[in-house]
Amino acid sequence: MAEQLSLAAVRDALIREEDSIVFALIERARRPRNAAAYAPAAGADDGRSLAEFFVREAEVLQAKAGHYQKPEDVPFFPQDLLSPLFPSKGYSKVLHSFASSVSVNDAIWKMYFNELLPLFTVDDDDDYYAETVALDFACLKALSRRIHYGKYVAEVKFKDAPQDYSPLIHAKDTDALMNLLTFKAVEEKVKKSVEKKARIFGQNVTLEDGADKQEGNEDDSVCKVNPKVLSELYDQWVMPLTKDVEVEYLLRRLD
Amino acid sequence: MAEQLSLAAVRDALIREEDSIVFALIERARRPRNAAAYAPAAGADDGRSLAEFFVREAEVLQAKAGHYQKPEDVPFFPQDLLSPLFPSKGYSKVLHSFASSVSVNDAIWKMYFNELLPLFTVDDDDDYYAETVALDFACLKALSRRIHYGKYVAEVKFKDAPQDYSPLIHAKDTDALMNLLTFKAVEEKVKKSVEKKARIFGQNVTLEDGADKQEGNEDDSVCKVNPKVLSELYDQWVMPLTKDVEVEYLLRRLD
Numbered sequence: 334m335a336e337q338l339s340l341a342a343v344r345d346a347l348i349r350e351e352d353s354i355v356f357a358l359i360e361r362a363r364r365p366r367n368a369a370a371y372a373p374a375a376g377a378d379d380g381r382s383l384a385e386f387f388v389r390e391a392e393v394l395q396a397k398a399g400h401y402q403k404p405e406d407v408p409f410f411p412q413d414l415l416s417p418l419f420p421s422k423g424y425s426k427v428l429h430s431f432a433s434s435v436s437v438n439d440a441i442w443k444m445y446f447n448e449l450l451p452l453f454t455v456d457d458d459d460d461y462y463a464e465t466v467a468l469d470f471a472c473l474k475a476l477s478r479r480i481h482y483g484k485y486v487a488e489v490k491f492k493d494a495p496q497d498y499s500p501l502i503h504a505k506d507t508d509a510l511m512n513l514l515t516f517k518a519v520e521e522k523v524k525k526s527v528e529k530k531a532r533i534f535g536q537n538v539t540l541e542d543g544a545d546k547q548e549g550n551e552d553d554s555v556c557k558v559n560p561k562v563l564s565e566l567y568d569q570w571v572m573p574l575t576k577d578v579e580v581e582y583l584l585r586r587l588d
Numbered sequence: 589m590a591e592q593l594s595l596a597a598v599r600d601a602l603i604r605e606e607d608s609i610v611f612a613l614i615e616r617a618r619r620p621r622n623a624a625a626y627a628p629a630a631g632a633d634d635g636r637s638l639a640e641f642f643v644r645e646a647e648v649l650q651a652k653a654g655h656y657q658k659p660e661d662v663p664f665f666p667q668d669l670l671s672p673l674f675p676s677k678g679y680s681k682v683l684h685s686f687a688s689s690v691s692v693n694d695a696i697w698k699m700y701f702n703e704l705l706p707l708f709t710v711d712d713d714d715d716y717y718a719e720t721v722a723l724d725f726a727c728l729k730a731l732s733r734r735i736h737y738g739k740y741v742a743e744v745k746f747k748d749a750p751q752d753y754s755p756l757i758h759a760k761d762t763d764a765l766m767n768l769l770t771f772k773a774v775e776e777k778v779k780k781s782v783e784k785k786a787r788i789f790g791q792n793v794t795l796e797d798g799a800d801k802q803e804g805n806e807d808d809s810v811c812k813v814n815p816k817v818l819s820e821l822y823d824q825w826v827m828p829l830t831k832d833v834e835v836e837y838l839l840r841r842l843d
Contacts, residue, residue, distance in 0.1 A: 349618065352614070353615060356611040359611070360611065363608075374674055383654075386674070387649070391646075394642070394645050394646060394649060395718055395722065397645070398638060398641070398642050398717070398718035398722070399718035400718035418641075419717065421717060460676050461658075462676060463653035463654035463672075471726075522795060526793065526794070529793055530793050533788060533789075533793055534611075534788075534789050536788075538784055538785050538788055540777060540781055
């Protein structure tokens with residue numbers, strides 16, 4: 334995020350994250366479910382799955398390279414990480430200092446593997462497990478970053494109306510905070526937007542197509558990921574989890 | 589690739605790889621050039637760059653997870669790799685046994701960093717180097733896989749007309765083989781196709797857009813990656829390097 338935090342900048346970032354999520358799911362959908370990659374594996378310690386092995390090790394590598402310095406980049410296995418070999422200059426501190434510790438990654442992990450994956454992958458096995466878990470990692474990262482951007486959303490909204498938020502924060506009134514953060518009309522637009530992106534980015538582009546094909550008006554079943562899965566993902570999980578992040582951030586905002 | 593090798597299956601795979609390449613470049617274009625990630629770095633051995641450190645380590649991890657078993661998945665640093673901790677069942681042998689050793693990755697590496705990157709990234713620095721090199725790795729992998737699919741293209745073409753290829757292979761007539769593998773009309777279509785994909789996948793989707801926006805007919809300068817970069821990438825590098833792979837494969841096809 335830029336030094337200057339504005340609602341417009343945060344919204345632009347969230348819109349761009351939608352593209353990354355849609356791309357990542359489309360790429361994962363190239364492979365079938367490959368359930369064996371999520372079962373306890375002989376090659377791993379403690380009967381971990383290949384997926385868990387891969388995500389843990391990939392996060393260790395990314396941390397060495399200097400990743401996970403920004404509050405929206407939250408590791409799934411923070412206990413494993415070492416200090417960066419390639420430290421960055423340090424990121425601007427537009428958020429409260431505890432922001433990095435706000436994480437809903439456990440919920441994202443369970444949601445992704447238990448709920449989402451069966452909705453957009455074919456129940457089959459092609460033995461390409463290593464590629465599959467690398468694609469899962471890209472999906473998890475994109476979802477996690479989008480959801481943890483909620484920290485910036487919360488900060489912007491708080492700065493905009495501290496008089497509305499402060500009493501609720503002092504009263505630890507989670508429900509009232511959640512209400513204050515919820516804009517049904519905006520959420521409906523976001524759901525329509527990601528659905529449209531899945532339709533456009535997931536189509537089979539050929540040179541012969543006319544304008545109607547590009548609009549993605551044809552049968553959704555030929556899309557690489559069903560567009561309805563995207564609106565459901567946002568409705569059921571991405572937006573609620575983002576608001577959980579916002580509330581968790583706000584509850585400690587006045588500490 | 590499937591057990592049954594057909595030109596239709598190989599073409600479908602190549603078309604799907606186009607999507608992956610376009611997605612990967614669009615994602616990389618989120619970040620500016622970040623030239624410091626490609627300069628000798630203090631944290632690395634032997635004055636390696638962060639980019640080289642990251643790709644080497646990421647390949648080691650992917651190999652542990654069982655990657656690089658397929659002839660189209662070719663590592664950039666094969667000498668560093670260990671045996672997989674998670675071996676796969678083994679892939680079908682539709683290609684000649686030396687296929688895995690055919691690699692043009694050195695040329696892809698140089699092309700990507702020296703030629704391509706300046707064409708589609710803004711010359712600036714945002715200090716997000718770890719993310720940048722992870723995005724580079726995704727681009728390199730997608731390009732490398734597309735180009736090394738040339739092994740399957742060559743095998744299909746050889747099987748289709750061994751009488752045409754065999755004398756040229758025996759004569760080691762590289763130029764004649766290259767001619768036999770070149771179809772200008774097909775290449776022009778592929779260039780148009782990737783350009784169109786960049787226009788469609790790289791647009792800024794909003795709910796208000798009509799059909800013309802979806803077709804991507806507006807000014808290319810608002811696309812996240814200039815569509816002309818994609819046609820140039822295919823014209824100058826992807827298709828010539830694919831044919832280099834095809835020729836290298838064919839020259840040893842009768843060993």
